[in-house]
Amino acid sequence: MNHAILIIDDDTMVATSLELLLKRAGYRAFSVNYPDDALPAVEEHKPALVLLDMNFSIDTSGRDGMSLLRKLLAAYPRLPIIQMTGWATVQLAVEGMKAGARDFIAKPWDNRELLNAVSIQIDKLPPGFGHGGAAAGATEGSEKAGEVDTFSGIIGQSEALNKVLDQARRVAATQASVLITGESGTGKELVAEAIHAASRRAGKPFVAVNLGGVPAGLFESELFGHKAGAFTDARADRKGRFEMAEGGTLFLDEIGDLAPAAQVKLLRVLQERQYERLGDSRVRKTDVRILSATSRDLQSMVTAGTFREDLLYRINLIHLHLPPLRERPEDIPLLAEHFLISARKRYERPKLKLGPDAIKWLRRQPFAGNIRQLQNLMERTAILAPATVIQVEDLDRNTRPQPTNESATPSGMTLEEMEIKMIKAALGRSGGEIAATARELGLTRAALYRRLEKYGIGT
Numbered sequence: 001m002n003h004a005i006l007i008i009d010d011d012t013m014v015a016t017s018l019e020l021l022l023k024r025a026g027y028r029a030f031s032v033n034y035p036d037d038a039l040p041a042v043e044e045h046k047p048a049l050v051l052l053d054m055n056f057s058i059d060t061s062g063r064d065g066m067s068l069l070r071k072l073l074a075a076y077p078r079l080p081i082i083q084m085t086g087w088a089t090v091q092l093a094v095e096g097m098k099a100g101a102r103d104f105i106a107k108p109w110d111n112r113e114l115l116n117a118v119s120i121q122i123d124k125l126p127p128g129f130g131h132g133g134a135a136a137g138a139t140e141g142s143e144k145a146g147e148v149d150t151f152s153g154i155i156g157q158s159e160a161l162n163k164v165l166d167q168a169r170r171v172a173a174t175q176a177s178v179l180i181t182g183e184s185g186t187g188k189e190l191v192a193e194a195i196h197a198a199s200r201r202a203g204k205p206f207v208a209v210n211l212g213g214v215p216a217g218l219f220e221s222e223l224f225g226h227k228a229g230a231f232t233d234a235r236a237d238r239k240g241r242f243e244m245a246e247g248g249t250l251f252l253d254e255i256g257d258l259a260p261a262a263q264v265k266l267l268r269v270l271q272e273r274q275y276e277r278l279g280d281s282r283v284r285k286t287d288v289r290i291l292s293a294t295s296r297d298l299q300s301m302v303t304a305g306t307f308r309e310d311l312l313y314r315i316n317l318i319h320l321h322l323p324p325l326r327e328r329p330e331d332i333p334l335l336a337e338h339f340l341i342s343a344r345k346r347y348e349r350p351k352l353k354l355g356p357d358a359i360k361w362l363r364r365q366p367f368a369g370n371i372r373q374l375q376n377l378m379e380r381t382a383i384l385a386p387a388t389v390i391q392v393e394d395l396d397r398n399t400r401p402q403p404t405n406e407s408a409t410p411s412g413m414t415l416e417e418m419e420i421k422m423i424k425a426a427l428g429r430s431g432g433e434i435a436a437t438a439r440e441l442g443l444t445r446a447a448l449y450r451r452l453e454k455y456g457i458g459t
Ligand SMILES: Nc1ncnc2c1ncn2[C@@H]1O[C@H](COP(=O)(O)OP(=O)(O)OP(=O)(O)O)[C@@H](O)[C@H]1O
Pocket: 153, 154, 155, 156, 182, 183, 184, 185, 186, 187, 188, 189, 190, 191, 253, 293, 295, 335, 371, 372, 375, 442, 443, 444, 447
């Protein structure tokens, strides 16, 4: 049976063309032009989905759309609503998502994108929803049973982290570009991976590229690929990151480090959704979802003229900010425990545990390097602690700079040397297998690649 879709838009032209589009796609579509008619129309048609225009012309601020959204959700909490917004009201769209809307489409819309967004929501409906009536379906049931929470590997219980993760869960199912900000080591890449894994692109690749590490001259080749002979070192054809991520997600890490010329090239591809390999005139279409991350303040960079506003606009439909660890000390004991458990296995010290004072001490540390620093500290301590109960002194010794050599550890090695040693050892154990090595070290694949590149370690 065809699902019913209700369109709420005061522009009759828009409403009619949406009705036509949806009918052609096999839905039963209805529309109303006045906010006051919305609730009675839901009663009457029992839609499986509502397309709601947020900008009624009576009040272009979008307040009307917002209050109607809230009213609809108050009456039918489980009714899927897709908002439609103009570019100028992205902020409003984000507010709407927080209020419970499932997705949003920017006007003017792209037919394929709109139908895609509609079918994603329809596919998620519980059986009978929108047939037996929105009101019945709207109040029944909770989330689908048996669903894997792809965010469960992100440890922490602080309100600050949970708030971000809730937003991330909500936007995961949409196609929206997400910008993840936060200091180094706060888990931006981890969140990006979880968003990808929770999205309908999960079966397709997640490709990360560290834009800070790509030399300006290699930017196009790295992202779009090249044809053999395109430049001196281009000996063979090469796929770019966009091509590798086709159908999946492209994670643009350190996007704030992108040079102005590269910003223009990236923007063009994001706008046109097509690109050419260097030295190849064939135009390739791209279907990737863009997630970006940076520890920089892009808004200030826009003001200073070092980051393009139009690019920020493209990548920043949704903004998630990961708070530094010092602002969520309640997460520290859980994280420390989590890292200790994996280090215990790795270094075959199953009895190792944290003493109560050590936990208190950890909670007070500033952790400028955030979770990565805590992870390294637990790792080093697991190797070096003399007894099974880790004491404050064991942790402190591994944190404090040594008097003889600023960055030397008690074993005489610098942290970098130690990291290199650990990476090489793990690579040896896994026979050079990247995924297994990354897992063993508690790193993401991209983070491991970054380190291999940084330390010049070949696999
Ligand atoms: N909440 C968390 N639970 C478990 N592990 C975490 C959490 N947050 C971060 N980590 C771990 O900390 C390390 C750093 O995280 P990640 O690489 O995602 O940070 P980042 O913000 O992307 O850092 P950078 O900006 O330096 O690239 C990783 O090994 C990651 O697995």
